[in-house]
Amino acid sequence: DIQMTQSPSSLSASVGDRVTITCRASQGISNYLAWYQQKPGKVPKLLIYAASTLQSGVPSRFSGSGSGTDFTLTISSLQPEDVATYYCQKYNSARTFGQGTKVEIK
C-alpha cells in the first residue's frame, strides 16, 4: 500500500508569513493528490485537487504543487482564520490520508 507522509507534524508561524507543508508518497501517484483543511471541531474542507487546482471559493493565498511523489501546500500569507490541521490525500484507488499538519499562529 502507498503511504503518505506529511511534514512537519506541526508548525507555528506569524500572521503574514509564508507557510509550506510537504507531503510525500511512498510510490508515484502522478497528480492524484488533494489537500484538505480541518478547523477545530469542524468538518474537513477540500482546498486543492489534482495537486494544484484550487477548489472553488478557496482563497488564492492557498496553492499546491508537485507530481509523482513530492507535493507541497503553500499559504502565501498566513491569516488567523487559517489555524487548522491540513491533510494531504491520494485518490488513485484506495484513499490514503497523510497524518496531518497542525498550523498555529505564533
Added chain:
Amino acid sequence: EVQLVESGGGLVQPGRSLRLSCAASGFTFDDYAMHWVRQAPGKGLEWVSGISWNSGSIGYADSVKGRFTISRDNAKNSLYLQMNSLRAEDTALYYCAKDRSSSSWYRGDAFDIWGQGTMVTVSS
C-alpha cells in the same frame, strides 16, 4: 443545497454490530462514487470504504475488510455502512463523503462534500 446527513451512530459493545446511514440531497446521487471516512478522537482522517455509482465496484481499508460492508440505494439517495464485529479501535466520528467528479471509487477524485459525521463508540 448540497447536503449529506449521517445517522445511526451510538454506543455499542465490542463484538456487536451497527448500521450507519447517510442521506444525500441537492445533487444527482447516482452520478457519483461515495465514501466513508472516520476520525478517532484527537486523531487524523482514515478512509474506510468507497463504492462506485452502481455498486459495481467497492473498496475497503485493510483495517475493516471482512467486518464492514458498504452499500447504497440510489432510489433512496442513501449510503450505508454495516459494521460487524466492532472493536474498541473502531471508535470514531464517521463521515460520509462525495467524490468530486467521478462515478468510480477506484479511479476517483477528491471529496468535495462531507457530512457532519455520526459518532460511534465501542465500549463495554
